[in-house]
Amino acid sequence: MAGFVDTTVKDIEERLRELKEEVGRLEAARTALTSAGSRPARAPRGARSASNGTRRRRPGRPRGRRSGNTRASQALELVRSQPGITIPRLAETMKIQPNYLYRVMPALEKDGSIKRDGQGWFPAGS
Numbered sequence: 001m002a003g004f005v006d007t008t009v010k011d012i013e014e015r016l017r018e019l020k021e022e023v024g025r026l027e028a029a030r031t032a033l034t035s036a037g038s039r040p041a042r043a044p045r046g047a048r049s050a051s052n053g054t055r056r057r058r059p060g061r062p063r064g065r066r067s068g069n070t071r072a073s074q075a076l077e078l079v080r081s082q083p084g085i086t087i088p089r090l091a092e093t094m095k096i097q098p099n100y101l102y103r104v105m106p107a108l109e110k111d112g113s114i115k116r117d118g119q120g121w122f123p124a125g126s
Contacts, residue, residue, distance in 0.1 A: 020081075020082055021082075021093075023081055023082075024078050024081055024082050024085075024093050025093060027077055027078070027081050028074055028077070028078060028093055028094055031070075031073065031074050031077055032074070035070050035073075071094070071096070071100065071101075071104060072104050072107070072108060074094055075090055075094070075101060075104055075105065075108065076108060076113055076114065078090055078093055078094070079108075079114050079121045079122065079123055080123050083120070083121075083122045083123060084117075084120035084121070084122060085120060085121055086119045086120055086121070087101045087102060087105060087119075087121075090105075090121075105121060109121075112124050
């Protein structure tokens with residue numbers, strides 16, 4: 001009887017781990033879709049205005065920079081949904097190279113959004 005219980009508990013833990021990974025992938029996909037869908041359509045890169053041939057740019061927006069720190073926001077959401085997640089796992093879930101996250105995560109830690117314990121990252125409130 002004890003063997004059955006142990007095996008069942010292990011099966012449940014494995015399934016929960018799979019579901020947590022799936023939740024992380026789904027949340028990352030939702031974040032990517034909602035942030036991509038909220039941006040206005042823009043002219044192709046290098047498009048010039050018809051009047052004087054100068055390039056168009058939205059006023060008040062720095063050249064070449066995105067607003068909203070989308071990767072940092074995605075990483076923060078993943079840390080909140082999967083406490084203890086590592087940078088390689090974050091990178092795999094976000095489908096990016098981990099070297100970028102080695103710069104982003106300490107910045108989020110400095111801001112007080114997350115904290116590091118060993119190799120894992122946790123929300124600052126936990």
